Amino acid sequence: MSTPVLDVRGLAFAYPDGHQALFGVDLHVHEGERVALLGPNGAGKTTLVLHLNGILGAASSGHGKGTVTVSGLPVEKQHLKEIRRRVGIVFQDPDDQLFLGTVRQDVAFGPANLGLRGAELDRRVMDALDRVGMADFVDRPPHHLSYGQRRRVAVATVLAMEPEVLVLDEPSSNLDPASRRELAEILRSLDVTVLMVTHDLPYALELCPRSVVLSEGVVVADRRTFDVLTDEQLMSAHRLELPWGFDPRRIDSLPG
Ligand SMILES: Nc1ncnc2c1ncn2[C@@H]1O[C@H](COP(=O)(O)OP(=O)(O)O)[C@@H](O)[C@H]1O
């Protein structure tokens, strides 16, 4: 089989205060897959995500073991620049990602750091904004946009790096239904490997053929999303609940 885009092996991690969040996580994601990462609050989902581009891990002050590699490249201090180009993380709060005066500046920030300039940089920026339907807002200040629009621009800041894998932490949280649907359409249209942390189980079912359930710092299931959502014992054991009235068996078209 091909080298996984994301290859996490035996990953354990304790925060500097001693709180252990991960206890030996294994996760492999291959090119072109869309995988949902599910689990109750405090399961360690965000902690895992922050290891994927080295925000936590070898380079941080916590204590851990295990390895993370991205298309064969280990997440280690000397590779962090390349790792951060390969792994694009969209944080839970778009305001953690947008901090400059205009949408253009925010989206250009990453690729400019890679050394792109002029027409090539412009092309990256406009291409990324096109993919999220925000090209018309390029000269607007991010803080004048709606929350849903800011989330889309946050996705564009990451796409502008042309990452190998897009990692999203709770992409549908705080979105109104129309913005949630528009973001789903955008995510479906992207030709990129996706790992998506979510509490929104219908969203996982709609977008991700495969789901991994993390609970108390370990992977407790890694199967087809449909099979996870219809396993009542697994669901209740890990505090996963479908929205009232939602029945996965009554959805007639599921992603590949
Ligand atoms: N900076 C931190 N210092 C100490 N403990 C933390 C820190 N961040 C998170 N934790 C703890 O680690 C565990 C996993 O947290 P997190 O990865 O945020 O879970 P999730 O994203 O699944 O809700 C939780 O018990 C949380 O309280």
Ligand SMILES: [Mg+2]
């Ligand atoms: Mg979290």
